[in-house]
Amino acid sequence: MFKKIKNVNWLCIILLLLVINTACKKTIKGETQIYPEPDPIGTYALGADVSWLTEMEAAGKKFYNAAGAQEDLLKILKDKGINTIRLRVWVNPTAGYCNTADVLAKAKRAKAMNMRLLIDFHYSDSWADPGQQNKPAAWATQDFAALKTSVYNHTVEVLTVLKTNKIVPEWVQVGNETNNGMLWNDGKASTNMKNFADLVLSGYNGVKAVNSSSKVVVHISNGYDNSLFRWIFDGLKNNGAKWDVIGMSMYPTATDWSAKNTQCLTNMTDMVSRYGSEVMICELGMPVSEAVACKAFIKDLIAKNKSLPNNKGLGVFYWEPQSYNSWSGYKLGAFDDTGKPTVAMDAFLP
Template sequence: MKKIIILSSALWLCLGLSCTKEATQKQVTPTKTKSVLSATSLATTTTFAYGSDVSWVTQMEASNYKFYNSSGTQQDLFTILKGLGITSIRLRVWVNPSAGWNNITDVVAKAKRAAAAGMNILIDFHYSDTWADPGDQTKPAAWTSYSTSTLISTVYSYTYSALNTLKSNGITPTWVQVGNETSDGMLWQDGRASVSATNFQNFASMVLNGYNAVKAVFPSAKVIVHVANGFNNTTTRWIFDGLKTYGAKWDVCGFSIYPTTSNWSTIDSECLTNMNDMVSRYGKQVMICEAGMDVTAPTTCNAFLTDLIAKVKSVSGGNGLGLFYWEPEAYNSWQGYSMGAFDATGKPTVAMNAFAH
């Protein structure tokens, strides 16, 4: 989400602390079950996703932010991104946000622009009225009185309704995330995975209902379960082992990666190891759903992205689907975010050159 904290392995045990993006979660020893599916059998002909999450674009435009190409010519953001090699757009969905941004109406408007630019679309359901991440999975206000069983069924009905709205507006997403950075489940406390086996079962049932709703509306869309810190194999195995044990379904293991300027090479290598393990262990494809680095280090960010894109492409069996930069268009510390990839004049930095292909 908006704030990024990269933590050492020792801090991964601090689930009880307040967390934001790239936050901690409880470690549980995973089972050792191997998937019977072969990695090669999963390979897809889908074009690699050179992606950006630009969910802030309409809000920024409403605040009179403008965007410029590398030559300094003002253009629509989607036009600029397409010229940089971006082929796919990720958009978050909030249930009933107080200011309206990221509700389904706003998402439809942005998705139409992405589709008009010829881009594939990833829809990212937060199942909240605001940011959902490893430290915050707050129920929508309208859902707070629901029983656990009603919450689980509402995941289906809400997902189905929102996707039908997109469909009626001519939008067909290529991928759909059921939850955002669900490293400890979602819709807390009912679906908080670390609380108990019952809560983990609730989370798995929520994921399954989201999966079924996606397939009911868009049978060909790939369903993503997205977790933070895609370099941490222990915690990644914990969440996906649990989902498998309790009967959830998903197609893609999605990750966030936010390294520092000094540790990105190590993080990238650990991420590749983790991605290959997901393919082997669960028979799933993988994707970097969020990536970012300090805007003041664009050359280093370019190196980080170039390397990580190559590593995603090298995943066994061709099962690395793509990489999305998170809110590259955010400049001048928009909303306090400092990991965009546009400079203070509203032009893309050299970091975005990593998406050329």
């Protein structure tokens, strides 16, 4: 009698364990697996550069969700699908914004929201882009050897401050829209490609010295211009520079975005096959008045970037989407005049 009851008890226990195990392995899709599904968002960067954030807040700007309720900007963006923040770094800006302390403050907020991070070194006291790559005032009289050291030291110093605060960016840009090099005239690519390559290598080595896991991005505008990209990256490769990711900017109009995106896909595909590089759209934007077209543009560009072979497409970033009422004269944001996101931001939603 005892033996029979014992066998029945063991049978019940085994059946109960099987039921519990099966239930635990069921996902909301009805599939079975041993471990929880990985977060699909974590594999692709849906980003926004919000470097103006602290300056806008200091000026009294507020941000509102679609329902009209005031919220922290990063919460609004996260609810729109944004999972990554991009922050520019200036060496010694006049007003302080985008210096190391300001970048740290914003990076802490991004980390608190569980967002990923792209750090964008301009190696300037102000804007660096295709039309201007001015040396920081403190570096203005340095010879080229000293410039390379300054690039390395500045990169290390900023990333070390972040690391001390337990913040490790996944990506770091060495230069911003360096279509013709950086730190002119010493590092102007059309004049001395070798110097530009050496500066990129200094930045690369600085990044890796602090965080070997951070991927280094070299960023060029006009992502549809294949000849420009081949000239820059052939030059960098032939002169010993190193990078992990090729970054692009895309600022089309409502009438030409489809053609530009097609050209961009051709260029992205070439960058993968020619250099084996991963590709990221570090900046994009369109006039706020063209929000519907902008949404279509972004969704299409995301799809094209994701279509690259071997998952070489890493993500896309809207540049300062929260700039509204033509903040600082900028009219390519994705928030309306009341401080709410336009339909363009819906492009980042699943």
